[in-house]
Amino acid sequence: MTATLLGSYNTLLFVLNPVSGDLDKSVLEQTVTNYCTERGRTASFYHTTGTDDLNQLRNHILAHSYDAVFAAGGDGTVSLVAEALLEQQLPLGILPLGSGNGLSKDLGIPQDMQEALHLIWHSEERVIDTLRIGGHFSAHLADLGFNALVVERFDQGDVRGPGAYVRIATQEYMGYEPIAYRIETDLETWEGKAFMVTIANANTFGSNVVINPHSDLDDGQFEVCLIEPFPGAAAPGILYRLYTSEFDESNYTRRLCCRRATISVPGAQQVLVQIDGEPKMLSSPVQVEIMPHSLRVLVPAQK
Secondary structure, three states: OEOOOHHHOOEEEEEEOOOOOOOOHHHHHHHHHHHHHHOOOEEEEEEOOOOOHHHHHHHHHHOOOOOEEEEEEOHHHHHHHHHHOOOOOOOEEEEEOOOOOHHHHHOOOOOOHHHHHHHHOOEEEEEEEEEEEOOEEEOOEEEEEHHHHHHHHHHHOOOOOHHHHHHHHHHHHOOOOOEEEEEEEOOOEEEEEEOEEEEEOOOEOOOOOEOOOOOOOOOOOEEEEEEOOOOHHHHHHHHHHHOOOOHHHOOOEEEEEEOEEEEEOOOOOEEEEEEOOEEEEEEOOEEEEEEEEEEEEEEEOOO
């Protein structure tokens, strides 16, 4: 970790999705503006539109002189801003305003907005790895199988929040059948059926499920975490281990550590993959590679 206090960063951009979440964005902007002004910072705001957001945001950042860029939103907004800053010298800050906020949790960023605003004044820089999955950027976690299906159903619904996710997951679990996969990494090959295949550069889903308890965001490798088919009676034990950082203790789980991987579903031309909370249909096989030390992020300063 590179420790750099934010004192040298004076001009800040905050990226918001104006139609996401329940928080009044005008109130948010006023709160952030007041906080920055009190500490001698200048706050500017950029609203995404849903049309070519990545290129539009990149062009905006290049046309202005910012010292840091904050994603004020959920996992989708964070992933968008992270990709726009990829390989740049500008650091990413996060104000977690979504339902999951997975990356911010793994970085130790407070989930209360007022507390997260302290990053504006007191933080350190950390340089982390990111992933390229089927040609798409990922700053956190992706998966195939059960959770990808639940995320797709959740994305298609009108209700947000943890309760809606749990309801959909319960419904889908009753009839879900594990899928056959072939996974080739730079170190080994695995074939078999899996309930879920997670591509993890991080530890924890936004739901606080710890899928990859011993990972490191900046170690130059990622893990493919497998939950293999299990009898119904084993489900409570697996779920307990996922919430207590004991993923490796189950007889139905395994992890493949690697720098590159090819994941295919035999006989399928396309597969459903959720990437940083966004469901996508990707061509099979899906190519995965690590991009070491490709993103600068702001984390709470060590006391």
